[in-house]
Amino acid sequence: MPAIVAGKVCKVGRMYSRSNMMRKRIGVLGVLVGVGMGLSSHAGVAEAALYETGFEAPDFTLGQNIHGIEGWSNTANHATATISDDAAASGSQALKITSTGGGSTDQINHDVASQAGQVLGQISVGMRLRIDTLTSSLDGRDMTLVIRGIDESTNTDADMVTISFKRSNSDTVANQIIVRNGFTDVSVGTWTAEQWMDLEISLDTEADVFNLSINGDMAFGSEGADFRSNRSMADLTNVQFRHTVWLTSSYFVDDYIVVPEPASLALLVLGGALCLRRNRKRTLPSQR
Ligand SMILES: [Ca+2]
Numbered sequence: 001m002p003a004i005v006a007g008k009v010c011k012v013g014r015m016y017s018r019s020n021m022m023r024k025r026i027g028v029l030g031v032l033v034g035v036g037m038g039l040s041s042h043a044g045v046a047e048a049a050l051y052e053t054g055f056e057a058p059d060f061t062l063g064q065n066i067h068g069i070e071g072w073s074n075t076a077n078h079a080t081a082t083i084s085d086d087a088a089a090s091g092s093q094a095l096k097i098t099s100t101g102g103g104s105t106d107q108i109n110h111d112v113a114s115q116a117g118q119v120l121g122q123i124s125v126g127m128r129l130r131i132d133t134l135t136s137s138l139d140g141r142d143m144t145l146v147i148r149g150i151d152e153s154t155n156t157d158a159d160m161v162t163i164s165f166k167r168s169n170s171d172t173v174a175n176q177i178i179v180r181n182g183f184t185d186v187s188v189g190t191w192t193a194e195q196w197m198d199l200e201i202s203l204d205t206e207a208d209v210f211n212l213s214i215n216g217d218m219a220f221g222s223e224g225a226d227f228r229s230n231r232s233m234a235d236l237t238n239v240q241f242r243h244t245v246w247l248t249s250s251y252f253v254d255d256y257i258v259v260p261e262p263a264s265l266a267l268l269v270l271g272g273a274l275c276l277r278r279n280r281k282r283t284l285p286s287q288r
Pocket of ligand 1: 054055056088089090091092093094254255
């Protein structure tokens with residue numbers, strides 16, 4: 001039942017512009033959850049975004065390097081991350097990231113924890129992403145959207161979710177979107193140059209599962225997917241955009257948002273599975 005309901009909500013969601021979508025989703029979901037979806041005990045009260053930006057003025061100015069602004073940092077040797085009006089999903093500006101390639105892995109980082117405080121339990125990270133170019137003379141190159149958190153077994157920062165966008169030229173997996181489910185890479189679709197994608201990653205750091213919505217379509221079924229390397233994770237810490245070595249890229253990020261549960265369509269789909277897994281985990285305290 002949750003998947004069916006989520007499908008209906010997706011149709012409703014598409015009727016709204018992105019700028020209004022998040023808040024209206026929260027309203028729709030509040031009603032749905034309220035009528036008894038049987039989700040976790042956390043469900044029921046919609047909350048405001050923990051962090052949200054459309055990269056517009058006055059918070060961001062045209063041409064600005066985002067390094068050091070609102071938790072954003074650029075530790076890349078070969079990439080720039082600036083506010084641009086070359087393309088925008090909302091308003092007139094977006095974050096434009098370009099990489100000229102080079103012999104190191106570059107990354108643009110958003111320290112979510114510094115902006116949103118402790119981020120626990122069920123969380124949704126949403127954004128619109130538009131890739132114009134990802135090219136390399138070498139196979140296997142990609143830009144990877146990474147969500148990081150605290151690995152409970154080591155109490156250190158680790159990759160929780162990795163979504164890789166493969167290069168666009170002559171690669172056997174060109175233009176594919178590859179997501180790691182536990183220890184397994186799964187192809188969940190393809191990206192098209194110069195088209196905005198609506199991405200929403202819903203996470204549950206108690207059940208240690210996630211799901212990904214691409215333009216409203218869920219990448220995984222009601223069971224969701226396991227965190228990378230089957231890790232048990234606590235707080236969400238960072239969102240990163242990583243470029244493998246020798247990748248030339250140009251892409252845009254807009255309407256970036258971090259929302260606590262249950263303000264996510266994906267969570268509706270996950271709900272049933274999460275309850276089951278949570279109960280299962282309770283019988284295996286050694287896994288916590
Ligand atoms: Ca914008």
